[in-house]
Amino acid sequence: xxxxxxxxxxxxxxxxxxxxxxxxxxxxxxxxxxxxxxxxxxxxxxxxxxxxxxxxxxxxxxxxxxxxxxxxxxxxxxxxxxxxxxxxxxxxxxxxxxxxxxxxxxxxxxxxxx
Amino acid sequence: xxxxxxxxxxxxxxxxxxxxxxxxxxxxxxxxxxxxxxxxxxxxxxxxxxxxxxxxxxxxxxxxxxxxxxxxxxxxxxxxxxxxxxxxxxxxxxxxxxxxxxxxxxxxxxxx
Numbered sequence: 001x002x003x004x005x006x007x008x009x010x011x012x013x014x015x016x017x018x019x020x021x022x023x024x025x026x027x028x029x030x031x032x033x034x035x036x037x038x039x040x041x042x043x044x045x046x047x048x049x050x051x052x053x054x055x056x057x058x059x060x061x062x063x064x065x066x067x068x069x070x071x072x073x074x075x076x077x078x079x080x081x082x083x084x085x086x087x088x089x090x091x092x093x094x095x096x097x098x099x100x101x102x103x104x105x106x107x108x109x110x111x112x113x114x
Numbered sequence: 115x116x117x118x119x120x121x122x123x124x125x126x127x128x129x130x131x132x133x134x135x136x137x138x139x140x141x142x143x144x145x146x147x148x149x150x151x152x153x154x155x156x157x158x159x160x161x162x163x164x165x166x167x168x169x170x171x172x173x174x175x176x177x178x179x180x181x182x183x184x185x186x187x188x189x190x191x192x193x194x195x196x197x198x199x200x201x202x203x204x205x206x207x208x209x210x211x212x213x214x215x216x217x218x219x220x221x222x223x224x225x226x
Contacts, residue, residue, distance in 0.1 A: 043202065048213070059215075103148075105159070
């Protein structure tokens with residue numbers, strides 16, 4: 001399995017609080033991605049990174065920010081969590097762009113916002 | 115809005131049969147497609163990827179791509195109960211974007 005660790009694995013928090021999810025990889029892959037998965041919607045891309053300090057938005061980026069200060073870490077932050085952000089969040093990595101190299105996923109973080 | 119469509123299922127097949135999973139996509143310029151398997155409560159795991167028209171085989175799995183008709187399929191031969199999972203199809207967004215669009219997945223149930 002690809003060396004991807006997501007933390008925390010589960011989190012329950014209240015509306016309006018900040019939340020940060022961490023993705024750590026040991027593969028030295030250039031690309032890292034954050035997805036959310038909701039019933040009936042499949043996986044939707046939130047943000048992705050193509051290198052240290054290089055990030056771009058996905059299809060559902062509103063309300064989320066990311067940072068990548070080191071190759072191995074990609075952080076997803078919900079500045080002020082809302083109930084609509086209750087979801088399962090997956091981090092993925094790939095050695096090259098998604099057209100050239102497949103993505104491999106972490107185990108996910110189940111986030112509940114009350 | 116670029117989309118990847120899959121029948122949600124469940125697709126029920128008997129053990130030993132061929133399971134056929136289908137996916138259509140709206141982005142005519144999309145060049146690369148991926149199939150992932152996801153067990154309940156687990157993360158997606160890559161099964162196959164296909165870039166060219168035609169068939170690509172890997173063990174019991176065959177991916178088929180028809181760019182003219184804009185569909186991708188996955189065939190699973192000699193289906194086993196352990197193949198019971200949700201299968202996600204994903205396509206690369208054309209235009210130089212480093213993004214995949216995922217379908218919502220098809221649930222496959224293989225019964226003994």
